[in-house]
Amino acid sequence: MKHASPSLWTALVGSLARRPGLARLLVIVALFVVWEIAARWFVDPLFLSPPSKVIASLGALFTTRGIPAALGLTLYELAVAFVIAVAIGLALGLAIGLQPFVRASVFPIVLLLYGMPQVTILPLFILSFGIGAASKIAFGVTHGVFPVVMTVVAGVQNLKPILMTSARSMGASRWQMFRHVIFPHMVPSFFAGMRLGMSGVLLGVLLAELYVSIAGIGYFTTLFTQNFEPAKLLGLVGTLAAMAIFLNALVRRAETRFGRWRTG
Amino acid sequence: MAPRTRDAWLSRLVQVAFLAGVILLWYVATTRWGVNRLLLPNPVAVFGDLVEILRTGAYVDDLMTTLGELAAAFSIAVAGGLTTGYLISRSAYLTKVFEPLFAGIYAIPIILFLPLFVLFFGLGPASKIAIGATISFFPITLSTIAGFSGVDRLYVTAARSMGASDAHLFRFVLLPAALPVILTGLRMGFTVALLSIIGSETLASLGGLGHRIVTLAESMEMAPMFAYIVFVIAIASVLNAIVSTLEARGRWDR
Numbered sequence: 191m192k193h194a195s196p197s198l199w200t201a202l203v204g205s206l207a208r209r210p211g212l213a214r215l216l217v218i219v220a221l222f223v224v225w226e227i228a229a230r231w232f233v234d235p236l237f238l239s240p241p242s243k244v245i246a247s248l249g250a251l252f253t254t255r256g257i258p259a260a261l262g263l264t265l266y267e268l269a270v271a272f273v274i275a276v277a278i279g280l281a282l283g284l285a286i287g288l289q290p291f292v293r294a295s296v297f298p299i300v301l302l303l304y305g306m307p308q309v310t311i312l313p314l315f316i317l318s319f320g321i322g323a324a325s326k327i328a329f330g331v332t333h334g335v336f337p338v339v340m341t342v343v344a345g346v347q348n349l350k351p352i353l354m355t356s357a358r359s360m361g362a363s364r365w366q367m368f369r370h371v372i373f374p375h376m377v378p379s380f381f382a383g384m385r386l387g388m389s390g391v392l393l394g395v396l397l398a399e400l401y402v403s404i405a406g407i408g409y410f411t412t413l414f415t416q417n418f419e420p421a422k423l424l425g426l427v428g429t430l431a432a433m434a435i436f437l438n439a440l441v442r443r444a445e446t447r448f449g450r451w452r453t454g
Numbered sequence: 455m456a457p458r459t460r461d462a463w464l465s466r467l468v469q470v471a472f473l474a475g476v477i478l479l480w481y482v483a484t485t486r487w488g489v490n491r492l493l494l495p496n497p498v499a500v501f502g503d504l505v506e507i508l509r510t511g512a513y514v515d516d517l518m519t520t521l522g523e524l525a526a527a528f529s530i531a532v533a534g535g536l537t538t539g540y541l542i543s544r545s546a547y548l549t550k551v552f553e554p555l556f557a558g559i560y561a562i563p564i565i566l567f568l569p570l571f572v573l574f575f576g577l578g579p580a581s582k583i584a585i586g587a588t589i590s591f592f593p594i595t596l597s598t599i600a601g602f603s604g605v606d607r608l609y610v611t612a613a614r615s616m617g618a619s620d621a622h623l624f625r626f627v628l629l630p631a632a633l634p635v636i637l638t639g640l641r642m643g644f645t646v647a648l649l650s651i652i653g654s655e656t657l658a659s660l661g662g663l664g665h666r667i668v669t670l671a672e673s674m675e676m677a678p679m680f681a682y683i684v685f686v687i688a689i690a691s692v693l694n695a696i697v698s699t700l701e702a703r704g705r706w707d708r
Binding site: 213237298307309311316317389397400412420431434435438 | 461462464465468469472492493547550551552554555558561562563565566567568569570572573574648649652653656657663664667668671672679682683686687690691694
């Protein structure tokens with residue numbers, strides 16, 4: 191590299207060119223600066239708060255009565271829905287995927303159901319399960335279960351028949367075949383399914399929360415919108431987005447961790 | 455797609471039997487087992503209402519609202535996503551900077567920001583168009599980046615060495631090579647735009663099919679509500695089928 195006039199500028203450009211991650215960080219910072227300027231001088235403060243104010247109001251937000259409980263409730267709904275969706279998805283996926291005839295018959299039905307816009311039946315979930323946590327969990331489960339089923343079926347399908355045949359010819363029992371052949375081969379796609387299932391559960395639970403809620407975060411987003419408190423609204427939505435990113439990252443970590451044996 | 459073997463016929467039979475079984479179960483549940491009419495209306499009544507809605511044309515206004523929002527949102531997302539994706543994909547450095555950023559945002563359930571969109575754009579169609587365009591922008595941009603940066607360097611070098619101009623290179627090498635991936639992104643973008651528009655109509659709106667379903671649910675008019683649900687699912691299936699067919703048509707690689 192040429193340093194004819196080693197100024198700060200050339201050093202900066204040089205290090206940015208070598209590190210795209212740093213440039214990405216700068217882009218994010220620039221977006222926040224634009225937001226800050228826009229919110230401070232150009233947009234009605236009833237509708238948008240600058241990020242500095244949002245961050246400053248985070249403390250007040252978390253001490254608002256009911257907010258910690260609402261976040262806890264949403265997290266609880268997400269966790270329960272995720273566990274149920276993965277359990278049902280795994281069982282259904284194995285039941286459908288392991289038998290070619292069942293797969294040919296039932297899988298198109300699953301695909302058909304997966305393709306339907308589930309949000310149209312959201313009011314039915316509220317009518318059947320009430321406006322409490324149960325309806326959110328149920329709606330999260332129906333959103334999360336399909337991706338898990340799809341990936342488990344795909345994972346079982348990709349199993350090479352020769353592995354099954356050789357295990358059987360060496361006298362493996364059904365359980366041994368599952369434990370030593372099917373299960374290890376399914377693990378990578380199962381974790382990929384868990385990641386997609388997590389996105390589905392997040393979508394389902396948050397949709398149901400936003401639709402109607404008496405104690406969850408949906409209640410507070412409505413409240414802050416109606417009272418024109420954009421700082422608190424942005425803080426709450428930002429916290430939830432951070433939560434979503436964290437949960438996604440967690441499942442992604444698990445996916446790379448347990449899918450490693452194949453590539454390693 | 456005629457099923458050829460005996461097993462395939464049996465599979466079809468199972469599928470038809472499943473569908474018939476669900477409808478039969480639904481009928482028996484409402485007529486014999488006394489399931490509350492407010493939870494599950496009689497399928498015959500639902501069918502009657504569906505015919506009535508289709509005959510009187512009561513759906514036209516809501517359908518036009520939803521389709522108009524969808525058209526506007528998808529156009530914005532396509533224009534923005536293709537342009538952004540192409541410009542970023544032209545530079546390996548920009549791809550490294552922006553691709554993880556967009557992928558990260560794509561992982562967030564953007565429907566969370568609906569209250570903000572409603573705050574900025576009001577309860578009318580504008581907020582639906584804005585959120586639909588935002589949600590559908592990301593898969594389109596990401597697949598455009600993936601499509602253009604996945605083009606084999608060898609093709610580009612070969613075309614260049616044969617004296618292709620920039621325009622020729624784009625028209626005959628880059629675009630055909632990237633098209634299959636981009637088309638998949640467009641289909642995904644269309645699907646999520648449709649879902650998020652119906653979803654945001656359900657959550658907070660003044661009109662549209664999602665709004666109609668919620669209004670009927672709130673006034674406990676279950677049979678017409680089910681009829682509208684069936685109608686919306688049918689519309690969504692038709693739209694998705696059209697888009698999938700277009701995607702398959704545009705692909706040359708399979």
